Amino acid sequence: MSNEQLDQLRDELDSLNLEILDLINKRGELVQEIGKVKNTQGVNRFDPVRERKMLDQINEHNNGPFEESTIQQLFKEIFKASLELQEDDHRKALLV
């Protein structure tokens, strides 16, 4: 009975993992698009002011259970990975 309950919760967790995966990758695609627009404008890809604004907005909307510091840390990792994605694209564009 309790194992059934655990299995059910784990199934829900598996679905959530894949939803998060999907959104993180969608975010990656969007950041790639932004990188392309920035390249055509000659704008710098890393924008600390914009990153701070995003983190502030995320904080404002954080209702837990994760603490602000944890959420900030996770999103900073996501931002860092996204920036690397843009930089890879830029390098590839330079090589063409």
Added chain:
Amino acid sequence: MSNEQLDQLRDELDSLNLEILDLINKRGELVQEIGKVKNTQGVNRFDPVRERKMLDQINEHNNGPFEESTIQQLFKEIFKASLELQEDDHRKALLV
């Protein structure tokens, strides 16, 4: 014209950030529930086999643009934060 395009992409990014925030917190709540069930069963909270299975499943569904290694790293951070959430709950339960 191009700035409008950039603003629009940024609005989409802001929405995506909040969707990701929402799902990460939902995942946190679910992991807390799982922790409670495990506590009543006396089962260990950290389960490396289950974690490996989740990572494998996430890999199988990863269609990019993020590379497998990046996605694994991001999810390991999410798992770590979730486990800390369970441990906090457990400590609080012990203190009651």
